[in-house]
Amino acid sequence: xxxxxxxxxxxxxxxxxxxxLGCNYSxxxxxxxxxxxxxxxxxxxxxxxxxxxxxxxxGIKGFEAEFIKSKFSFNLRKPSVQWSDTAEYFCAVNxxxxxxxxxxxxxxxxxLAVHP
Amino acid sequence: DGGITQSPKYLFRKEGxxxxxxxxxxxxxxxxxxxxxxxxxxxxLIYYSQIVNDFQKGDIAEGxxxxxxxxESFPLTVTSAQKNPTAFYLxxxxxxxxxEQYFGPGTRLTVT
Numbered sequence: 001x002x003x004x005x006x007x008x009x010x011x012x013x014x015x016x017x018x019x020x021l022g023c024n025y026s027x028x029x030x031x032x033x034x035x036x037x038x039x040x041x042x043x044x045x046x047x048x049x050x051x052x053x054x055x056x057x058x059g060i061k062g063f064e065a066e067f068i069k070s071k072f073s074f075n076l077r078k079p080s081v082q083w084s085d086t087a088e089y090f091c092a093v094n095x096x097x098x099x100x101x102x103x104x105x106x107x108x109x110x111x112l113a114v115h116p
Numbered sequence: 117d118g119g120i121t122q123s124p125k126y127l128f129r130k131e132g133x134x135x136x137x138x139x140x141x142x143x144x145x146x147x148x149x150x151x152x153x154x155x156x157x158x159x160x161l162i163y164y165s166q167i168v169n170d171f172q173k174g175d176i177a178e179g180x181x182x183x184x185x186x187x188e189s190f191p192l193t194v195t196s197a198q199k200n201p202t203a204f205y206l207x208x209x210x211x212x213x214x215x216e217q218y219f220g221p222g223t224r225l226t227v228t
Contacts, residue, residue, distance in 0.1 A: 004158075006158075009156065032214075034216060036219075042221075043219050043220065043221050043222075044159075044206065044208075044219040045219070046216050046218075049216055051214060090158060090159065092159075102166075102213065103161060103164070103174070104149070104161070104217055105161075106151075106158040106159040106160075107158050108156055108157055108158040109156070109158050
């Protein structure tokens with residue numbers, strides 16, 4: 001079955017530390033890849049997306065992610081986190097899965113807490 | 117303002133009662149989705165609809181039902197057959213292939 005794995009469920013960092021959140025997926029076909037963020041009390045919103053082209057994707061708020069096809073990975077990075085980055089982060093994969101319908105599959109999420 | 121609205125924000129029901137969660141979008145998106153979010157499990161797809169009058173079961177459809185009579189509306193009914201209905205429910209929509217999903221603010225349902 002298709003799945004998305006996020007390696008870290010909880011991450012605690014100090015401000016200015018670098019961040020890398022792992023995401024791996026299991027699907028051999030063409031995929032679109034996303035990172036969504038859910039700030040406390042807010043909507044789930046898109047951080048960045050990969051559809052094709054340059055595998056290094058830049059998103060909002062200084063985030064970037066790199067698609068490595070051979071590793072089925074789409075890790076999220078930020079060189080220097082801020083307290084305001086405290087949120088839950090979800091990796092998601094969109095593909096033409098079983099039944100012929102296009103579906104978005106989410107990872108379990110990573111809760112990031114940034115301490116001032 | 118374009119977007120997705122879900123109402124109510126908080127909903128409380130007694131066990132054995134059906135309850136309908138509202139989702140409306142004015143983005144003119146064709147596809148709409150319902151997810152359930154539980155701590156540590158991410159978002160799981162309940163139902164989705166690619167176009168009006170068409171919908172498909174997602175990964176956890178048992179105990180839920182939907183309708184898509186209008187493009188802008190995709191209500192979800194949580195029936196008494198759903199064994200563990202207490203959760204945070206998120207509605208989303210998408211313009212079409214090659215586009216991301218946009219999410220509503222969610223409805224937190226508590227069944228006691």
